[in-house]
Amino acid sequence: MALPGAGVFDLELRRIFGWDDNLEQHLLARDTAGVTPGILSPEAPRQAVNAKLYRKSVSDASYFSYVHLPFIAKCVDITLSSCTDVAYTQTMYPNFLDQKSREVIEYSSEYILISVLHNLLQGECNPDLRLLGCSVLAPQCEKDKVIKPCRHVCENLKKNCLPAFDAIDMAWPYFLDCDRFFAGEEEGCFDPLAKLRGEVAVEEDLPSDLPATFIQFKHHSYSQMVSTLKKTASKCSHIATTYSIGRSFEGKDLFVIEFSTKPGHHELLKPEFKYIGNMHGNEVVGKELLIYLAQYLCSEYLLGNPRIQTLINNTRIHLLPSLNPDGYELAAEEGAGYNGWVIGRQTAQNLDLNRNFPDLTSEAYRRAGIHGARLDHIPIPQSYWWGKVAPETKAVMKWLRSIPFVLSASLHGGELVVTYPYDYSRHPMEEKMFSPTPDEKMFKILAKAYADAHPVISDRSELRCGGNFVKRGGIINGAEWYSFTGGMADFNYLHTNCFEVTVEVGCEKFPLEEELFTIWHENRDALLNYMEMVHRGIKGIVSDKFGNPIRNARISVRGIQHDVTTAADGDYWRLLPPGTYIISAQAAGYSRVMKRVTLPAKMKRAGRVDFVLRPVEAWPNKLLRRSMEDMYDPYDPLELFDPHAQHGQPEARSGSPPGREKPWWWSYFSSLDLHKPLWLLKQH
Numbered sequence: 269m270a271l272p273g274a275g276v277f278d279l280e281l282r283r284i285f286g287w288d289d290n291l292e293q294h295l296l297a298r299d300t301a302g303v304t305p306g307i308l309s310p311e312a313p314r315q316a317v318n319a320k321l322y323r324k325s326v327s328d329a330s331y332f333s334y335v336h337l338p339f340i341a342k343c344v345d346i347t348l349s350s351c352t353d354v355a356y357t358q359t360m361y362p363n364f365l366d367q368k369s370r371e372v373i374e375y376s377s378e379y380i381l382i383s384v385l386h387n388l389l390q391g392e393c394n395p396d397l398r399l400l401g402c403s404v405l406a407p408q409c410e411k412d413k414v415i416k417p418c419r420h421v422c423e424n425l426k427k428n429c430l431p432a433f434d435a436i437d438m439a440w441p442y443f444l445d446c447d448r449f450f451a452g453e454e455e456g457c458f459d460p461l462a463k464l465r466g467e468v469a470v471e472e473d474l475p476s477d478l479p480a481t482f483i484q485f486k487h488h489s490y491s492q493m494v495s496t497l498k499k500t501a502s503k504c505s506h507i508a509t510t511y512s513i514g515r516s517f518e519g520k521d522l523f524v525i526e527f528s529t530k531p532g533h534h535e536l537l538k539p540e541f542k543y544i545g546n547m548h549g550n551e552v553v554g555k556e557l558l559i560y561l562a563q564y565l566c567s568e569y570l571l572g573n574p575r576i577q578t579l580i581n582n583t584r585i586h587l588l589p590s591l592n593p594d595g596y597e598l599a600a601e602e603g604a605g606y607n608g609w610v611i612g613r614q615t616a617q618n619l620d621l622n623r624n625f626p627d628l629t630s631e632a633y634r635r636a637g638i639h640g641a642r643l644d645h646i647p648i649p650q651s652y653w654w655g656k657v658a659p660e661t662k663a664v665m666k667w668l669r670s671i672p673f674v675l676s677a678s679l680h681g682g683e684l685v686v687t688y689p690y691d692y693s694r695h696p697m698e699e700k701m702f703s704p705t706p707d708e709k710m711f712k713i714l715a716k717a718y719a720d721a722h723p724v725i726s727d728r729s730e731l732r733c734g735g736n737f738v739k740r741g742g743i744i745n746g747a748e749w750y751s752f753t754g755g756m757a758d759f760n761y762l763h764t765n766c767f768e769v770t771v772e773v774g775c776e777k778f779p780l781e782e783e784l785f786t787i788w789h790e791n792r793d794a795l796l797n798y799m800e801m802v803h804r805g806i807k808g809i810v811s812d813k814f815g816n817p818i819r820n821a822r823i824s825v826r827g828i829q830h831d832v833t834t835a836a837d838g839d840y841w842r843l844l845p846p847g848t849y850i851i852s853a854q855a856a857g858y859s860r861v862m863k864r865v866t867l868p869a870k871m872k873r874a875g876r877v878d879f880v881l882r883p884v885e886a887w888p889n890k891l892l893r894r895s896m897e898d899m900y901d902p903y904d905p906l907e908l909f910d911p912h913a914q915h916g917q918p919e920a921r922s923g924s925p926p927g928r929e930k931p932w933w934w935s936y937f938s939s940l941d942l943h944k945p946l947w948l949l950k951q952h
Contacts, residue, residue, distance in 0.1 A: 343409035350383045351402035359406040377945040390489035393429035403460035416451035417460045435494030442947045485784040490593045497525045504566040514663025517616040519932020520593040525562045528584040539674040539802045542586040549595020550612035551777045554679025558589040623754040624661045626652045628762040629692040644830045646762045672835040675802040676768040683772035685737045686715040691746035691755040703747035706830040709845045715743035717801045721794040733775040765832040805844035808878040821855035853879035
């Protein structure tokens with residue numbers, strides 16, 4: 269049988285493929301594969317051709333060749349699984365990216381991206397972004413004519429959704445270029461979101477008449493949280509910035525928003541404060557409170573609130589809303605109102621972060637009976653590093669080592685009480701045993717500062733949650749409540765200068781959104797009141813006779829077996845209750861200086877106590893032979909901190925995911941051998 273339209277074109281096909289009249293069968297097979305049938309005709313213009321891939325077996329190998337066939341473009345039904353819910357039914361190939369068939373599109377990085385955006389952005393901006401992507405990959409076709417999507421739809425979506433891409437360190441996709449692949453209304457375009465129904469994750473622009481203190485009381489996904497923090501920092505760029513202390517096991521940045529008159533820098537004599545939320549992924553109230561607190565601090569500062577301006581002008585504040593974003597994802601799948609005690613509590617590695625820190629409390633108990641033994645700045649045992657250390661835990665430890673924090677609180681959920689160290693019982697067989705630190709009096713004052721400012725915790729007439737802490741004033745020693753090792757609060761106190769309490773901010777771990785407004789107002793003043801406690805006690809500078817600062821000098825208080833050390837600029841802060849104290853300062857190679865200090869009961873600001881140390885000519889040899897503990901520098905995040913880093917051992921031991929040179933979401937495109945989306949990398 270002769271080919272239709274046999275002639276020069278027929279002879280070319282025969283020459284290329286070596287086929288005879290059976291070529292018609294191959295063409296029919298091609299027709300059934302989705303290529304428009306009946307395209308061969310003598311009248312078809314030679315220039316209108318379509319590259320079609322044919323395969324011919326030769327021995328055991330296969331090779332591919334391209335043959336140009338005449339092609340008349342027509343509308344075809346949409347069969348892309350991720351685009352079946354668009355507002356139209358037909359498209360045309362090739363699309364705007366010159367992808368010539370459904371199969372080519374489905375194996376492209378562009379299509380994979382729109383298919384997984386919902387997971388990457390934690391549901392934010394979807395299905396909007398997916399539908400917008402479909403309008404480019406499978407554009408609307410009517411009467412065999414392609415219609416471009418409207419440019420204004422793309423521009424509005426990009427404005428709202430670009431922060432979500434920034435939150436995961438992803439560049440805006442090139443195929444969503446609003447100028448290149450979209451058209452103005454005057455050119456004729458269609459709105460790919462016109463028939464969108466249901467909830468959309470894109471936050472609407474707030475009406476201009478709303479006050480600057482407006483806060484949306486809702487649960488924030490990871491992307492929404494990061495976006496909100498960045499927008500807040502941008503709104504108050506002169507007093508705020510954002511940074512990451514590291515990444516979770518699944519690669520999410522552990523984002524912090526900082527407030528200070530010089531954001532990003534430690535200022536002399538200005539104390540460092542931190543709040544940490546969502547350490548347990550299913551305890552979400554602390555996370556939301558810190559997001560609201562960040563917005564509140566920014567807007568109230570701009571409005572001239574004197575309390576907020578005084579706080580920020582004199583304090584460097586760090587807010588880490590979510591220490592366990594991976595666990596939060598699991599808890600969020602259960603949904604608000606599910607008061608689960610297990611799902612999402614732990615990390616993606618199945619680790620409880622509040623049991624994953626080094627157990628320094630046992631060492632402190634061992635030293636307590638030794639005369640002159642130090643119960644502060646206890647080094648991390650070498651054996652600790654060979655266990656399973658979560659990257660989130662390691663990130664916090666490095667954070668503590670790099671900033672001289674003075675005061676901290678970790679926000680949890682499931683109760684209404686404030687606990688303070690020690691959290692581990694001094695008798696290992698006693699699960700509920702009062703186990704005070706040398707700073708018991710100060711810790712009780714700190715805990716009460718939060719509890720007394722909380723209207724429900726301080727209400728002695730009301731029983732709540734399940735635990736009965738009314739008679740205790742809403743506070744309790746941690747080990748007396750229940751004992752555990754590896755806690756973050758004990759680690760703060762025994763390894764650094766920082767005092768930390770644990771605040772259980774509500775009975776429900778994952779409350780409904782309608783409850784968040786009330787929870788915020790119950791905790792707002794308590795959050796502020798506790799931050800202001802960072803200015804209690806004494807502060808000062810330790811220097812030599814020439815005025816040069818002395819770092820790592822020790823500040824001791826007679827009767828309290830716990831010292832603090834000076835920061836890199838020689839400044840220090842020592843939290844103390846009212847009273848009279850003998851304070852001393854000493855450093856290797858310098859004489860010891862002592863001062864008598866009285867702190868009045870009504871004193872609200874830290875007293876200034878400076879020390880000038882004089883060098884000694886003959887320092888005792890036994891002190892020159894300092895131990896590894898003495899050589900340890902608490903403000904160097906690398907020195908003697910992680911033996912893996914020193915000896916070149918793999919980071920994988922700490923549970924960090926491999927391939928850190930690429931973002932965590934890069935693994936979604938691992939199936940692509942070629943044409944991986946380098947255009948999504950910001951540095952590309």
